[in-house]
Amino acid sequence: MKEQSLKKQNVKEQNTKEQIITSAISLFVEKGYSATSIREITSLLDITKPTLYYYFNSKESLYLNCVKSVFNQFINFFDGQFNCHDDDPCLCIRKIFTDHLYYQRKHPITYRFIHQVTNKMDPSAPNYDIAQYHRQNGMVLAKII
Numbered sequence: 001m002k003e004q005s006l007k008k009q010n011v012k013e014q015n016t017k018e019q020i021i022t023s024a025i026s027l028f029v030e031k032g033y034s035a036t037s038i039r040e041i042t043s044l045l046d047i048t049k050p051t052l053y054y055y056f057n058s059k060e061s062l063y064l065n066c067v068k069s070v071f072n073q074f075i076n077f078f079d080g081q082f083n084c085h086d087d088d089p090c091l092c093i094r095k096i097f098t099d100h101l102y103y104q105r106k107h108p109i110t111y112r113f114i115h116q117v118t119n120k121m122d123p124s125a126p127n128y129d130i131a132q133y134h135r136q137n138g139m140v141l142a143k144i145i
Contacts, residue, residue, distance in 0.1 A: 028125070077099075
């Protein structure tokens, strides 16, 4: 009984963390890093600041977790999609672009956030090691080529 209770709590905590990340991404995309406040994020979710700080120790930590989450989601999507076993490289490249456009349409806010981070469009946002993302992305593409 106690083990089930712990599992439920872990699921609830994971859901809360994901909800915080999702809401923060929306606000970061809409308003930018410096114009987004912790108060706005907590108000949007109807949670307290201590709840947010339980998961993320600062606004910068939250932002960097958002970046990591979005890049992992993007890479995992493509890692699962790119199973091009065709001998024609043009067909494989076409599949890459088609899947890329599909992802962009399915996840517009996430895609805009990725675009903002990779192109450093928000100078007030914390720096992220974009080279790490490129290495992971390169490994996914290397599976295709």
